[in-house]
Amino acid sequence: MRAARWTWLAALAALACGPRMETVRVYPAGDPAARRVVRFERTLEVTPPDLFVLRPEEHAGVSVDPRRHLVYAAGRGARLLAIELDRGDVVWEIDLGPSEVGSVPVVSDDGRRLYVGTEDGELLCVDLEGRKIAWRYRTEGTIRMPAVLDGDLVYFTNSHQDVFALAAADGRWRWQYEREVVADVNTIEGRAGLALRRREDEDADNLLYTCFDDGKVVALGARTGEPLWIASVAPPEGGPFVDCDATPLLLEERGEVIVTGRATGVFALGADDGAVRWRFPVEGAGTVARGPGNLLVVTSSLAGIFGIEVGGRLRWRRSVDPGVVSPALVVDDDVFVTHSEIGLLSYDVETGETLAVVRTGSGMSSTPVVDRRTGRLFALSNRGRLYVFALASQPWAVGG
Structure with a gap:
């Protein structure tokens, strides 16, 4: 067990003009375990308050641009903010309307473009040098998963069970993969994103892995959209909540892709053939994250948070x-x-020991993002406020 633990030295007075934030001390002041620090830096309004929405949800997020020392944030307010990373000043902003933003922005490798999806089913490409929308591509479903870039193509999924490949420069359609929308079966709201596998053989097509509401997992050729294999993580007997809404996780060194079924749990499938390697049952399982060594972390809104080892052994x-x-x-x-x-x-x-709890007053639905270069963590609240924390225990963190 680590001797160092977290305490929270948040300057709560800075929130006097914003929503109330409550920090729960897991360790009492003066406890020898309370050594590590996550320090609250600031909060910024990304989405203007809407008093007519009783329980808002903010599914968008932020993306860091190290070239320009900016962080990009967008949300329900249908605007993109470019925020100076250290001071927190808004350097510029543009209107993305009329659609509310629903996904985390993604910046291209060359830093010239940003891609973001909307609740109305549009993928937007923003010219970061010109600070304007370069193109829009309209689909029939909500886009909440971040786009994936590979060469001259941009890939994304929507809630209508579609996968799209577009030309990254101008948004021209290249290919589309569709599955039937599941009818007369209860599914949990959500949609899996994409995992890209770049293959070393130049003659071999790269692969995209994703999941669907019917519980199917599909490996697609990145150039053509043709399926290499299709597997299922739905219960053999069927029933409600057969969907697979979690973005796959690639374990390249093991040749495995980790996926989850809402009713069945965590599966390791062979990346080349979709064959089941191992399974760990979790009710309501969501996306799996890679931890240190052979540890995986899976979250479930029904069953809690799990640390499992590769191979399917429960650790905590x-x-x-x-x-x-x-x-x-x-x-x-x-x-x-x-x-x-x-x-x-x-x-x-x-x-799995609880280290910290920060109550924002409105909760959070977006996935947190870390900038390891500056040691900052970003998260959007459901009221549309961006919270910035410094991971001050890290040697690369700012602010000591």
Whole structure:
């Protein structure tokens, strides 16, 4: 067990003009375990308050641009903010309307473009040099998963069971993979994103892995959209909640892709053939995150948060209060998740011990993001406020 633990030295007075934030001390002041520090830096309004929405949800997020030393944030307010990373000043902003933003923005490798999806089914490409929308591509379903870039193509999924490949430069359609929308069966709201596998053989097509509401997992050729294999993680007997809404996780060194079924749990499938390698049952399982060594972290809004070892052995489990829990973000020895009714939660990755609870007053539905270069963690609250924390225990963290 680590001797160092978390305490929270948040300057709560800075929130006097914003929503109330409550920090729960897991360790009493003066306890020898309370050595590590996550320090609250600031909060910023991304989405203007809407008093007519009783329980808002913010599914968008942020993306860091190290070239320009900016962080991009977008949300229900249908605007993109470029925020200076250290001071927190808004450098510029553009209107993305009329659609509300629903996904985490993704910046291209060359730093010239940003891609983001909307609740109305549009993928937007923003010209970051010209600070304007370069193109829009309209689909029939909500886009909440981040786009994936590979060469001259951009890939994304929507809630209508579609996978699209577009030309990254101008948004021209290249290919589309469709599955039938599941009817007369209860499914949980959500849609899996994409995992890209780049293959070393130049003659071999790269692969995209994703999941669907009918419980199917599909490996697609990145150039053509043709399926290499299709597997199922739905219960053989069928029933409600057969969907697979979690973005696959690739374990390249093992030749495995990790996926989850809402009713069946965690599966390791062969990356080349889709054959089941091992399974761990978890009710309501969501996206799996990679931890240190052979540890995986899976979140479930029904069953809690689990640390499992590759191969399917349980290491630890922690219950959570009722609400929706985000996919985990693992930063070194610590696990961060957001909770729709609470805010931000942190756990020890090795033991599952609760380290910190930050109540934002409106909860959080977006997935937290870390910038390892500056040692900052970002998360959007359901009221549309961006919270910034410094992971001050890390040697690369700012602010000491």
